[in-house]
Amino acid sequence: MSVSSGRKTIRILRAELDKLMTLPWIWTAVTVTFLVHLLLTAAFTSASLQEGAAAPGILNTGLASMSYLQAGFIILGILAACSEYTGGQIRTTLTVIPWRGRQLFMKHLALTLITIPAAFILTASGVLYAGWRLDGHAAGVEPHEVIQALLGATGYLTLTTLLSAAIGALLRRTLPALVILLGYYFIISPWSRGLLPAYFPDTAGRYMYLLPSSGELNVLTPVQGAGILMIWSVSLVAVAIVVYRIRDA
Template identity: 30%
Template sequence: MFANAPTAVVRAELTKIRTVRSTTVPLLIALALSIGTGVLNGASARSAIDRHSPALRPDFNPLDAGFVGVQFGQLALIAFAVLLICTEYSSGMIRTSLAATPDRGLFYLSKIIATTTVALLTAVPTTLLTFLASQKALGPHGIGLTHPEAPRAITCACLYLTLISLFSLGVATTVRSTPLTLSLLLTHVLALTPAANAIPALHPAARYLPDHAGTEAMKATPSLPPTTALLILTTWTTASLLTGYLTLRTRDT
């Protein structure tokens, strides 16, 4: 019985994800938003290249263009991870969940495993389809899966989406509020990191922000070695999950 208990708890978490609309909708949005944005970006870049537009970035690389959509799709995966835990607090279901699984470590581990599983299963087709759609939209300027750097970049993109989801889960478990957590995470991704990248004096620090490090890993010419960039993101993710666990363990529901 005890040997099967962890499996049963993980299965219950996966069932929640499958049956609760608030957690499944962001996954579909992530796929649609990534592909849609990727196609629009690819078509825009193709037009700029064909017209020899000065608006085209001098460092344009078709490999990088294949992952612009993924960076927008991550917003939906962040929302998925936040809703996965915060809806339990807002609805009061956390009491039922902890009554069914009194071991908070096991409960939290099941959330982590479920998040990892679903995020990865979403990230793989999202990343691959977005890359292919973007390159198709680029037409003769696009590249294929046989490009030397494509497999590495696609793999890093999948890992990035999975890790940023887990990072968000840890933050959400600590904060426990859907609006506040989403405000913090989206402000970080949409405002803090771009601002740090735009200010030359902050460039050295920006390299070590979790989302910046993750996106660097999938670039054609990253400012950090991909393994180093993913290690930085993994460190942030581990710290976030650990903080979430300590919060869950020490606070009353």
């Protein structure tokens, strides 16, 4: 008798999780990102103390490295999507799992299950470190604000990882995907932030974890920012699945 659809889906998810968990570059990317994040957080915290800023914010200081931290998760998503194409392993995968759409969807789901705890641990470590160093020097922060910021930062990094994986799946090559995404996030977007609307993925996503300033125009709420970034990520994943199903390996 044939295996039920549900059990088949679970087996595919387990296979994708096993592949990602045993991929050395995945853990290298996470480890390097964690170390760089702690170094940057320490630098930003020390700068806040040395400048003698009046009551620096724990959340602003602890999450100050987010613009750099996202690079590690962009690389994580691209590596997860493109690693099988490097040595031609994708042919073996498609021979064993011929259901292309389901296989790629499960790959993104497996990547989500890995990214969420990694993103939460990294962002929480930055906030905890800033809270420890700024103890007695920082403005008070409510517990619900900390939870909201951490959940928003975790969601932003997770959705950014999925978006990057979708681009990687479309391009199937690591270097072009890195050039396009890192070029956008670190060159095009910062340079044109005042010109482009707030509906681009990184611009909208930053409102998931940052409290907007009182004088800022066209401010999005955390929910609106999350919704816009989710639309970008889900749409690109859907496009990647459609293209993946109709083209050759």
